[in-house]
Amino acid sequence: MSDDHASHAISAYGSKINKTPNIDRIAKEGARLENCFCTNSICTPSRAAILTGQYSHKNGVNTLNDKLDPKSRTVAKYLQADGYQTAMIGKWHLVTEPQGFDHWRILPGQGAYYDPEFIEPTGRKKYPGYCTDLITDFALEFLNGRDKEKPFFLMCHHKAPHRAWDPGPKYKDFLKDQTIPEPSNLYEEPRHNEKMSVGQHQTFRDLKVKPPEGLTGDALRKWAYQLYIKDYLRCVQSVDDSVGRVLDYLDNNNLRDNTLIIYTSDQGFFLGDHGLYDKRLMYEESLRMPFLARYPKEIKAGTVNSDIILNIDFAHTFMDFAGLGRDQYMDGESFRTNLQGRTAENWRKSMYYRYWMHDDGDHHVPGHYGVRTKDHKLICFPTGTAQWEFYDLKRDPKEMRNAYSDTANQLTIKRMKQELTRLQHKYEDTPAHF
Ligand code: CA
Secondary structure, three states: OEOOOOHHHOHHHOOOOOOOHHHHHHHHHOEEEOOEEOOOOOHHHHHHHHHHOOOHHHHOOOOOOOOOOOOOOOHHHHHHHOOOEEEEEEEOOOOOOOOOOOEEEEEOOOOOOEOOEEEEOOEEEEOOOEHHHHHHHHHHHHHHHOOOOOOEEEEEEOOOOOOOOOOOHHHOOOOOOOOOOOOOOOOOOOOOOOOOEOOOOOOHHHHOOOOOOOOOHHHHHHHHHHHHHHHHHHHHHHHHHHHHHHHHHHHHOOOOOOOOEEEEEOOOOOOOHHHEOOOOOOOHHHHEOOEEEEOOOOOOOOEEEOOOEEHHHHHHHHHHHOOOOOOOOOOOOOOHHHHOOOOOOOOOOEEEEEEOOOOOOOOOOOOEEEEEEOOEEEEEEOOOOOEEEEEEOOOOOOOOOOOOOOHHHHHHHHHHHHHHHHHHHHOOOOOOOO
C-alpha cells in the first residue's frame, strides 16, 4: 500500500500523465478493481478501516488525531492467531504500537523521505537512504528471513507519494524537460472554501522554489501544477520500482502461484482536478482507491471488476483467502468470489461515505457524508443549513455541475436520500450536524 496514490496516476487505470510498468504487471497478471472506494478519504481513518474492517465511527478512528485502540480486533490478529507470520513495515500512522504483528518496523507519524527514523519493538533507529527504497529492503529482508514452512502476511506500506513529495535520488530529474498535461478543470475555484488549491495553498516546502514575483491567479496555478505533479510522479516512480522488486522476489522464490499480492493506496488524491491537491472530499478522484490483485491460483489474468468494493472489505477478504470465517463486528464483506468473476446476487449496489474531520484549521474541508451508486452520487454538507449536491456520473463524470435542483432528477434524489438513511441505519451512524 502506498499513501495518497490516486488511480489516475497508474497506467493500468489509463493515466494520461505517467507509466507504472510494475504496478501494471499486477493488473495484467491478475485483477483490477474499477470501483474500489474508501469510506473516509484520509490517511489514519482509512488505515484503521482496512485493519478492522469497520467504519470510522465503529472503530473510533474518525480523524487524523484519533488512535487505534490496541484492543481492536484486526485482520492481523486473526491471521497471527491462525499461524501466519505477520509483519508491518513502513507507514503505520495509527499512534498506538502495532498489535498482531510478529515483526514490525514503522515510521513515526508521517515519517521522513530521507534518512528516516523507524520505530521497532526495541526502540528508534535512523537509517540512511531513501524511504521508499528502505521500506522495500526491509520487506524483502522479512520475506527472506521468515520461517519458510509457515504462511506469511506482510503489510508493506510506503510513505510515498504523500506530501511534501520529495523524490528519490534516482528520479530527481525525471520529467524535467517535459510538460505534464493539465486536467481540464485545473482552474476551478474551491466550492467549499477548502484551502487545497494548487499554487495558492501550497508552501515552499511543497514546491521547493519560490514563485516568481507577482505571479497570481491562474498563472500561479499553471506554474505550480508542473512543479507539484512532477514531484508527485517522481515519488510514484520509486514506488513502482518497489513493486517490481517485490514481484521479482516472489517470482524468483517459487512464491508466485501461492501468494496473493495486492497493490492499493489508503485513498485517492486530487492531481489538480477541481484545481486541488489533497483528498478528503467525496469527489471521484479522492474517493476512488487503486486496487490490483494477483493470485494465479484463482484470479484470471486481466480480470476487470466494477462492483462497488470498499476499504472496510479488505480485512474480511484477506481472512477469507486464509480460510477464516467472518468476524461479526466487522462491517465489510469478503470480495474473494468477486475477484474470481462470480459476484453474489445481493452484492451492495451503493456505498456510504463520511468525512469527519470538520474544518481542521488547515485544509478547511467541511464534514460531509453521502451515498454513491454505480451512476449517481448524493452528498450532504450538513453545517448550518444543509447543502446538498447531486451528480449524474454517467453524464457528468468529472462532477462539474451540481444537478441537485434539476426537476428531472428529483425522483432519483428522493431514492438516494432513502438509501442514505438506510445505510446510516444499517451501519448505526447518525446524520451529522457540525
Ligand atoms: Ca493517505
